Structure formats: C-alpha cells, structure tokens
Amino acid sequence: MLEHVELFFKSIFIDNMVFAVFLGMCSYLAVSKKVATAVGLGAAVIFVLAVTVPLNWLLDKYLLQDGALGTWLGPEYADYNLGFLSFILFIATIATMVQLVEIIVEKFSPSLYNSLGIFLPLIAVNCAILGGSLFMQAREIESFTLALNYGVSSGIGWFLAILAIAAIREKIRYSNVPPPLRGLGITFIITGLMGIGFQSFGGMLTGGDEAPAEVEDTTVQTIEEKKNLPTEEAQEIKKEIDEKEISYNDIIKK
DSSP states (O other), X not given: OHHHHHHHHIIIIITOTTTTTOOSHHHHHHSOSSHHHHHHHHHHHHHHHHHHHHHHHHHIIIIISTTTTHHHHOGGGTTOOOGGGHXXXXXXXXXXXXXXXXXXXXXXXXXXXXXHGGGTGGGGGOHHHHHHHHHHHHTTOOSHXXXXXXXXXXXXXHHHHHHHHHHHHHHHTTSOOOGGGTTHHHHHHHHHHHHHHHHGGGGGGSSOSHHHHHHHHHHHHHHHHHHTOOOHXXXXXXXXHXXXXXXXXXXXXX
8 A cells, every 4th residue: 555655646746747757848838828728638648647557557567578478378479579569559559548538528528629729639649648658667567556556646747737837827927027038938947946846745755764773773782781781799899899999099199
C-alpha cells in the first residue's frame, strides 16, 4: 500500500510530466488560455493515460520483454525478442484510445470538441502520453495495479499543470505585464517558477530513514554500557585505590 501512495504522489508532484521532464508542452501552451478548455483536455489526458499505460504494461510484460513469449506460447518461443516493436505497439494503443475519446467528446460535448479543435486528436502524438508508457517500461513497474496507478497519477499531474497555468493566464490578462514578456514569455517564466515549486514536494518522500538506525544504535550502545558497568563492590575498591593514590601523591609533594 505504501508503494502505491509513494508512486501516486511522486508522479503528480515530483516527476510531473510538465514541470519535471517538460513533456506535452505543445498542448500545455496552446490549450491553456481558458480554464474550461484546459479542464476538458486535462480530463481527456487522464483517461488516455489511465487506459494506455496499463494496456501497454500488459503488452510489454507478455509480448515485448525477453522471453515473454515463452511464458504463454511455450519454451520454444523463449528466444524471440519483439522489443523493437515497442514504439509501434504503444502508439497504436494510444491512437486507438484517443480515437475513442474523440468520439465520446464529439457525441456528448460538441462545444468542448469545437474548442479543443485539432489538439484533441493530437493527444495521440502528445509526448506526455507516449512518455508515460516509456517511463513505465524503463522503470520496470512490477504489477498491473502499479502501472494503472502510474497512468492515473501521471494524468492527474498533467491535468493540475495545465489547469494551474490556465487559471494564471486568465488572471494576467488584466495585469500590467511588460510588452516583451506578454504571451509565451510570461507563460514560460511562470512555468519555470511552478516547476521549482513542484520540485519542493520532494521533501515529502525523503528523510526519516536514518532516524530508526540512530535510535537502534543508541539503544545497543546503552545496553553495552550497562553490561560493562562495575558492581558496587568494584566501585568501593576503585574508590579506595583512588584515595590511596591521592595520599601517596601528597606525601611525595611534601
């Protein structure tokens, strides 16, 4: 359970697709002028990532990895390596899901479909979508549920990024921005500052590992010190010896 929670928060804040690796910047900059449009595109990205990442995990697990064919087709196919098909199969899966999203949005929200325009079908070639599957493969995510978690959390991270910049861009329309920075200039500056802010969340997942070790070392040291403590009889003998040494030193000085 802790592994799922850590992956969830890390994918949203620390390894954010926009602020950490700058993927999906085309749609991020073009569709972030209005909050309503950004919400629609962000929801579509969450859906596509939530479906394609676990599906591509299954393809990678049972088709593309070394010896994957041997696990379900027989040992004679264990030597076949289909890893060179990763990009083709991943993009095919993404394009299928994007087409499904496009049909659903056009059916139930024509106004959102018209406002998104060409950027809705361009989700198929969005770097963030393909990056989610490739990062999943590179990080060797172990289970289907972790892959689903990674897809959903990465989508939420991208959604928060485009929603935040859309809200800020709506406000700065009424601000006195210097002419050379108007438009994409101030947007890039704000994006950089937001990226720095998101990276500060890394402190949530660090620290605290060394504290138990220090406590344990202190406990062990205390136990060893107690074992080596002299008895009351030994303390009395040591006291007598010290007193005799002091008297002997006084005689020498006289």
